[in-house]
Amino acid sequence: MPRTRLAPSPTGALHLGNVRTFLVNWAMARQGGWEVVLRIEDLDGPRIKEQAARGVIDTLAWLGIDWDDGPHYQTADLAPYHAALDRLAKRGEIYPCRCSRSQIAEDAASAPHGDQHELRYTGRCRPASPAPLDGWSPADGAAWRLRVPEGKQHFVDQFCGPQSLSTDQTVGDFLVSTKAGTPSYQLAVVVDDARQGVDQIVRGDDLLTSTPRQELLYERLELGPPPTWTHLPLVVGPDGRRLAKRHGDTRVDSYRQEGVRPERVVGLIASWSGLAMREELSVAEFAAAFDLARLPRDRVTFTAEDDAWLLEQSS
Template identity: 65%
Template sequence: MPRTRLAPSPTGALHLGNARSFLVNWALARQQGWEIVLRVEDLDGPRVKAGANEEAIDVLQWLGIDWDAGPFTQRSDLAPYRAALEQLAAQGDVYPCRCTRKEIEAASLSAPHGDEHELRYPGTCRPATPTPLPPEALEQSGVAWRLRVPDGTTTFIDHVAGEHIHNIAATTGDFLVATKEGLPSYQLAVVVDDARQGIDRIVRGDDLLGSTHRQLLLQHRLGIAPPPAYYHLPLVVGADGRRLAKRHGDSRISLYRDLGVTPERIIGLLAQWCGLGPRRNLSATEFLAAFDLAKLPRQPITFTAQDDAWLRA
């Protein structure tokens, strides 16, 4: 049976944009007969907020979203990531990097990658030729590990965004697969988790289209096949056109719940954002019955002051 995952990250509270993605993912899964895994992606240590795991799960349940397996966390078992890193090392696909972010910023003429968290790596520590390494080489302290990225573009077909072409070498270069703290990067962890949990349907925001190319490269290097089917949704953005965030005001689901806003009111707004007609109160079950992927807008949705006022009315 096909499987998808809801994968909240406990680096902050779920906001309206997150909720729309999770609701669409859930509705697609229930319509198509996919199993749903709940996986809390809790590896980003410095940014993880206390209690955010529990709050994310509570908010999803409050909205009427359910799942078939989990919740699973990543930090509870790091062994699968280590095994993947050892495989990449043995193949000569990774190398140690001691560069700091400041050094990368100083050496690179490129602007930050689109996810705003990763600069293009200029290749400072990259060996001239691939070098297979034994597992004990990974015990070096104070080093991160990067994947050797080939030149050129890659292409995949997304079920929402269509054909997507990307050049990893030009945008992020050799990207991180493990941090100096000894933890797997997001890119490595998500590939390993999706493979071991049988995830073959991935629904998420289109800000991760570029990441998908990196993940497909990792899947290839790790011998993971076939690749999942991807559904990248246009984002909910603020008035400035940027991904919805704190800078646009407080759009947390928990805020609206504390104000007495009902889940039906929130889902009603999300339904309008999904092309399901004028906003009106809807339950998750009613959203499920009405949802049609073909009606989903193919452009970003702007969260406005009028949207906020309607929720609070």
């Protein structure tokens, strides 16, 4: 049976942009007969907030979004990530990097390419040829990077269509483990998706450029075919940037505290997702009516009018 996952990171409460992606993902799963795994991605230690995971789970349940397996917490068992790193090290696919952030920034400033959100690593610590090691170790204070090949990688996204991206030119050799010994996001999600049987990934299009990195890890770890990818347009503020605190309080819990019903939140998201009428809906009604082919191609802008509509019927 196909499987997808809802994978929130407990760095704070869910906002309307997060929930739109999760709701569309959930609707596609219920339409397609996929199982849903709930995974709490809590490896980003400094940004993880106490009790945030419990709040995220409660918000999803309040909306009516359910799951078939989990919740699973990444920090509950680091052994699978360490085993993957060990395998990559023994095959010479990764190498230790002791560059400071200022060194990486200095090198990136003179590089001709780069991702708008990440500094491109130009290979200061990269060995001239692959160097198989006895294994991976977090004890020496080095970060670890994956050797990235030159050239473009190709994949087909179910919403965005054929893609041709160069990881080498956007971010270069990317992190698979931090100097603190924490598995990187890119490594952890690949290991988790493979071992949890997830083969349908639905997420925001801000992660589109992560896909070649993750497909490369599937190949290097010999995990079999990568998942099917579906990247959705983000919800943004009036300034065109991804919805965040700078755009005011768009947390679903805040609307809940104001007396907004879950059906009203779902109704707003439905109006952003190709359903013509703006009306209150249950998640089951949303799933019955949702059609990926009708989802707008442009990013959604959250406006003051949206906020007013949510609060209109609160009690």
